[in-house]
Amino acid sequence: MKYRLALVSAALALSAGTAHAETVYVTADRLLEVETGKFVEKPLVTIVEGKIASVESGASAPTDGKVIDLAGHTLLPGLIDMHVHLDGRPEYGGYSSLQFTDRFATVLAVVNAEKMLKAGFTTVRNVGDGDYNVSGVDQAIEEGWIVGPRIVNGNYSLGATGGHCDQTYLPPSFGAKSPGVADSPDEFRLRVREQRKYGAEVIKVCATGGVFSRNTEPGQPQLRLEELQAIADEAHFWDLKVAAHAHGAEGIKLAIRAGFDTIEHASLVDDEGIRLAKERGTFFSMDIYNTDYTQRTGEANGVLEDNLRKDREIAQVQRDNFRKAHNSGVRMVFGSDAGVMPHEEVGGQFAVMVEYGMTPLEAIRAATVNASEALGQKGEVGTLRPGAWADIIAVSGNPLENVGEFTDVDAVIKGGVLVE
Incomplete structure (x- = not known):
């Protein structure tokens, strides 16, 4: 019964129409900045109330914070x-x-x-x-x-x-x-x-x-x-x-x-x-x-x-x-x-x-x-720059070398909440 209730609670959280009060940190091997085509190595994405607050390279997540660790992956906008x-x-x-x-x-x-x-x-x-x-x-x-x-x-x-x-x-x-x-x-x-x-x-x-x-x-x-x-x-x-x-x-x-x-x-x-x-x-x-x-x-x-x-x-x-x-x-x-x-x-x-x-x-x-x-939503979706909704996907390879990565996305985050 507790397991079923936990699943229901998780499903409700995933809707992502709602702002999330907690701060969440996402880490990975690299992040593709789609505007420039350049990679940010060892990114730390800070998410506050469902939106991206900052993207840093090489920074460490706080030890007492909620961290979504996507090691071995490349991050892109949803x-x-x-x-x-x-x-x-x-x-x-x-x-x-x-x-x-x-x-x-x-x-x-x-x-x-x-x-x-x-x-x-x-x-x-x-x-x-x-x-x-x-x-x-x-x-x-x-x-x-x-x-x-x-x-x-x-x-x-x-x-x-x-x-x-x-x-x-x-x-x-x-x-x-x-x-x-x-x-x-x-x-x-x-x-x-x-x-x-x-x-x-x-x-x-x-x-x-x-x-x-x-x-x-x-x-x-x-x-x-x-x-x-x-x-x-x-x-x-x-x-x-x-x-x-x-x-x-x-x-x-x-x-x-x-x-x-x-x-x-x-x-x-x-x-x-x-x-x-x-x-x-x-x-x-x-x-x-x-x-x-x-x-x-x-x-x-x-x-x-x-x-x-x-x-x-x-x-x-x-x-x-x-x-x-x-x-x-x-x-x-x-x-x-x-x-x-x-x-x-x-x-x-x-x-x-x-x-x-x-x-x-x-x-x-x-x-x-x-x-x-x-x-008509420039800066709100489709980007990982500060101010946008924290909608993020993760793939295991380099999408600039193989767009086949998009047929098997490894992780999905919507509004700062891990979906998959």
């Missing part, structure tokens, strides 16, 4: 995934999810949140869910009832009637329609306000068709410029960032011109879209890893052949455009589209980012300092 769907799992593709009750997805989100945290992702941006599933999970994490990362949540994604962000799998007799659907600039302003009312911290919009929807094609624009401008203007009025799901070249350019902060997928971007993104400082979040999983397991998981066909058609083009966008100087962030693939496996994307043109340090920055800036 990772940030800018594109996840916590209430989904790839095992339930196509129509297979319809056999479960509505609240099944909420429970999946609880499990997936813990999996992502233990994989080293201490902050995630959830860009689209159903039934406000992730909003409830986020609140439960903040209140200390369950374990999970910091969540920047978008609630329902906005889109056109019959588009990628609508419910397109069921016949008219079901009357299935997403609450995020609208068909005019004024209606979209209202949808932004509704999602903010129920806790959205980012607004996600489907500017083009998509892969895992029915009766849409990835390259097809689905919103007009004036609609996208109304969404971006309203979101920014409320101090919210706005993200555009956009595979097609024309939809990407429309979203950039409308003032969107991030472009999700960007699979079919053309040279003009790359130029616009660079000129305006728009971030690209390109999920160039998950196709390996979806093509290998999609049929067994119930994914429809038409969806797999679209996935095949854009896979290599997206990867080639990732290289082109990066080489052209577009600002890039890490986004996996977890939910299409297992949440616990997203660390594998680092190797593909390096294969398609990034240095290991650039890939790490995409999941740390770049992502924190895109979130």
Whole structure:
């Protein structure tokens, strides 16, 4: 009984939405300063009330203090995934999810949140869910009832009637329609306000068709410029960032011109879209890893052949455009589209980012300092400098030589509390 109570107490402490009054010291062999790419040897990280107070080299921890000793390891900032769907799992593709009750997805989100945290992702941006599933999970994490990362949540994604962000799998007799659907600039302003009312911290919009929807094609624009401008203007009025799901070249350019902060997928971007993104400082979040999983397991998981066909058609083009966008100087962030693939496996994307043109340090920055800036949380997450949340991961090797280290993170600290 005492052991079970101890486990419950530890789980509640791991929520890390709460400040911790005690001072904690973390030691290791080295620490990677992601801003400079330099290592701090024999670091001593002092944590006060869940935030980093100082980082010193060669100093000793007080003998009477609480010490997390990670000897033999390299410390880095907790990772940030800018594109996840916590209430989904790839095992339930196509129509297979319809056999479960509505609240099944909420429970999946609880499990997936813990999996992502233990994989080293201490902050995630959830860009689209159903039934406000992730909003409830986020609140439960903040209140200390369950374990999970910091969540920047978008609630329902906005889109056109019959588009990628609508419910397109069921016949008219079901009357299935997403609450995020609208068909005019004024209606979209209202949808932004509704999602903010129920806790959205980012607004996600489907500017083009998509892969895992029915009766849409990835390259097809689905919103007009004036609609996208109304969404971006309203979101920014409320101090919210706005993200555009956009595979097609024309939809990407429309979203950039409308003032969107991030472009999700960007699979079919053309040279003009790359130029616009660079000129305006728009971030690209390109999920160039998950196709390996979806093509290998999609049929067994119930994914429809038409969806797999679209996935095949854009896979290599997206990867080639990732290289082109990066080489052209577009600002890039890490986004996996977890939910299409297992949440616990997203660390594998680092190797593909390096294969398609990034240095290991650039890939790490995409999941740390770049992502924190895109979130509007620069200096708060994605860094190990004083003043930031004490979100720290530890790997056994040198991540600048082998980004495969991120597929097997050895330790995770969130807000100064050891998770794993």
